[in-house]
Amino acid sequence: MYDLVIIGSGVTGYGAAMYAARLDLSVVVIGNVEGGTITLTDDVANYPGYVQLTGTELAEKLREHALDYPIFIETGTVTDVFRTKEKFFYVVTENKTFLAKSILFATGMKERELEVPGHDELKNKGVSYCALCDAPLYKEKVVGVVGGSDSAVKEALLLAKYCPKVYIIYRREKIRPEPINAKRVERESKIEIINNTNVVEILGEKKVIGVKLDRPHNGSDILPLDGVFIAIGGIPYSSLAKELGVELNEKGEIKVDRSSRTNLEGVFAAGDVVDSEFKQAITGVAEGVHAAYQAYKYVNENEFIFTCQEEED
Numbered sequence: 001m002y003d004l005v006i007i008g009s010g011v012t013g014y015g016a017a018m019y020a021a022r023l024d025l026s027v028v029v030i031g032n033v034e035g036g037t038i039t040l041t042d043d044v045a046n047y048p049g050y051v052q053l054t055g056t057e058l059a060e061k062l063r064e065h066a067l068d069y070p071i072f073i074e075t076g077t078v079t080d081v082f083r084t085k086e087k088f089f090y091v092v093t094e095n096k097t098f099l100a101k102s103i104l105f106a107t108g109m110k111e112r113e114l115e116v117p118g119h120d121e122l123k124n125k126g127v128s129y130c131a132l133c134d135a136p137l138y139k140e141k142v143v144g145v146v147g148g149s150d151s152a153v154k155e156a157l158l159l160a161k162y163c164p165k166v167y168i169i170y171r172r173e174k175i176r177p178e179p180i181n182a183k184r185v186e187r188e189s190k191i192e193i194i195n196n197t198n199v200v201e202i203l204g205e206k207k208v209i210g211v212k213l214d215r216p217h218n219g220s221d222i223l224p225l226d227g228v229f230i231a232i233g234g235i236p237y238s239s240l241a242k243e244l245g246v247e248l249n250e251k252g253e254i255k256v257d258r259s260s261r262t263n264l265e266g267v268f269a270a271g272d273v274v275d276s277e278f279k280q281a282i283t284g285v286a287e288g289v290h291a292a293y294q295a296y297k298y299v300n301e302n303e304f305i306f307t308c309q310e311e312e313d
């Protein structure tokens, strides 16, 4: 029996675990990718206290800090969560079941896929979702990044270290990076921005040879490329929460109040999976800490009497 089960081992989950353990809650973090999304970048320069570090380093520091307390980290995917009549939760993975007084969804989001012809056939044959993982494969090649967010721009900046030419292809008028990254892009002569343009097809048979655009660029709607990196945002991992009865917004994000509480007693959510506008490592960690404190209050203010005979983990 745990006071708090945290689903998701990204920065939000680790931050919440550290704080919950400080508050003397018994905690397990269950996650299928250690460190989560932040490990996809090699340049984190906006986490207070660290001028610059890689995403993996940041995740590792938060994990180490959490493990400085008596918490458990379990590798696995949660496949089911349900509530008993006595207010307990069962959190089920492929091979274990955890019993909890409260739960925190810190499940983040998965990449939104570019739904155009050629995408599925050419995924991992020139279509990539991770510049940090794949950029070295494109040394001296011409690549495109689809998207205009700060993350997309950071992907382009990383690729420009390897590639002679990087196009940012964005459907709106103006890309929207943080000002510091906007300046970096302006200074990077290898990056060219193609605004107001959609990729409508990815071309190639065995590997990517280019993309088809919905409006001509330099007189042609075909842009020859060796690789296409997709960075068009994410879809929240909120289906388990939904099945439990947690309210979502129209984007599928979990609705929370300012203290990371959902509409269900004992169920909290934080980080990229919730309905906040600004999603960053530091905001996820802070929300996770709020959730830990609320879980502490919830666990201490309620009486829990376990009457079932089921085996607990």
Ligand SMILES: Cc1cc2nc3c(=O)[nH]c(=O)nc-3n(C[C@H](O)[C@H](O)[C@H](O)COP(=O)(O)OP(=O)(O)OC[C@H]3O[C@@H](n4cnc5c(N)ncnc54)[C@H](O)[C@@H]3O)c2cc1C
Pocket (backbone or CB within 6 Å): 007, 008, 009, 010, 011, 012, 013, 030, 031, 032, 033, 034, 035, 036, 037, 038, 039, 040, 041, 043, 044, 045, 046, 047, 076, 077, 078, 079, 106, 107, 108, 109, 151, 152, 154, 155, 237, 240, 270, 271, 272, 273, 279, 280, 281, 282, 284
């Ligand atoms: C390319 C890129 C660059 C970025 N750069 C920065 C930056 O420089 N600075 C910054 O502050 N932010 C940056 N961000 C944003 C930042 O990565 C996220 O805001 C942050 O990592 C969110 O953390 P999280 O813990 O909420 O979610 P995640 O990191 O996504 O972690 C959630 C974890 O839960 C797991 N999970 C989901 N469902 C289940 C389940 N059923 N069972 C078990 N595990 C599950 C997921 O697989 C994932 O590992 C960047 C994002 C990207 C994509």
